[in-house]
Amino acid sequence: MKCYLLPLVLLTLGSSYVRANVNITTTTVPNGTVNTPYSAMISTTGGCAPATWTITSGNLPAGVTMAAVNKPISLKLTGTPTNAAAYAFTVVVKGCGGGTSTKSYGVTIQAAANHVVSLNWQASTSQNIAGYNVYRSPDGATWKKVNVSLTASTLYSDSTVSNGSTYYYAVTAQDINGNESSKCASVKVAVP
Numbered sequence: 207m208k209c210y211l212l213p214l215v216l217l218t219l220g221s222s223y224v225r226a227n228v229n230i231t232t233t234t235v236p237n238g239t240v241n242t243p244y245s246a247m248i249s250t251t252g253g254c255a256p257a258t259w260t261i262t263s264g265n266l267p268a269g270v271t272m273a274a275v276n277k278p279i280s281l282k283l284t285g286t287p288t289n290a291a292a293y294a295f296t297v298v299v300k301g302c303g304g305g306t307s308t309k310s311y312g313v314t315i316q317a318a319a320n321h322v323v324s325l326n327w328q329a330s331t332s333q334n335i336a337g338y339n340v341y342r343s344p345d346g347a348t349w350k351k352v353n354v355s356l357t358a359s360t361l362y363s364d365s366t367v368s369n370g371s372t373y374y375y376a377v378t379a380q381d382i383n384g385n386e387s388s389k390c391a392s393v394k395v396a397v398p
Contacts, residue, residue, distance in 0.1 A: 229252055229253075232345070234311065235283065235311050239287065239319050239368050240287050240288065244269075244283065247344070247348045248297065253303075257274060257300060259298070259299050263310075267291070267293045268288045269286050271283070281299070292312065319366060321369065323395050323397070325340065335382075337356030338377050346392060352366070375393050377390050
């Protein structure tokens with residue numbers, strides 16, 4: 207029996223490594239209103255988890271906190287603003303490979319709502335409809351239900367919008383057994 211010895215080549219990269227590029231893609235975050243729940247998502251492309259987020263200058267609105275999300279890499283801002291003011295802050299995300307991205311944001315927290323978005327839609331033709339749910343999103347991707355309980359009519363008014371913000375709305379129908387339809391096509395609303 208013949209034995210063949212194959213050479214083994216080891217490549218040493220030392221302490222250098224390939225950086226996985228991470229890029230913050232969210233250009234703006236919504237404004238808010240004092241004593242009204244606030245939610246925003248700062249999204250990225252590329253990079254690898256776990257990622258770390260840091261505020262390098264400025265401050266988040268009083269009452270709002272941040273939490274890193276690793277799938278996909280993003281930063282969630284949530285809370286209930288407590289102080290009407292203009293806020294500016296800069297965030298830096300660093301992916302696991304060391305790649306970084308920086309973006310600055312401005313948020314205005316107003317003392318009270320100045321606008322109301324009035325929505326209406328066609329009634330579902332399905333049988334046994336118990337009511338409707340209304341969903342809102344700051345980016346058309348991250349949805350949150352805004353009605354507390356099912357809405358029986360095909361009308362809904364949202365008075366929790368903030369000046370200078372853009373929102374997307376979608377509606378679902380729910381039957382008497384609790385089954386919920388998929389969201390209808392969304393509509394975009396720009397609040398002045």
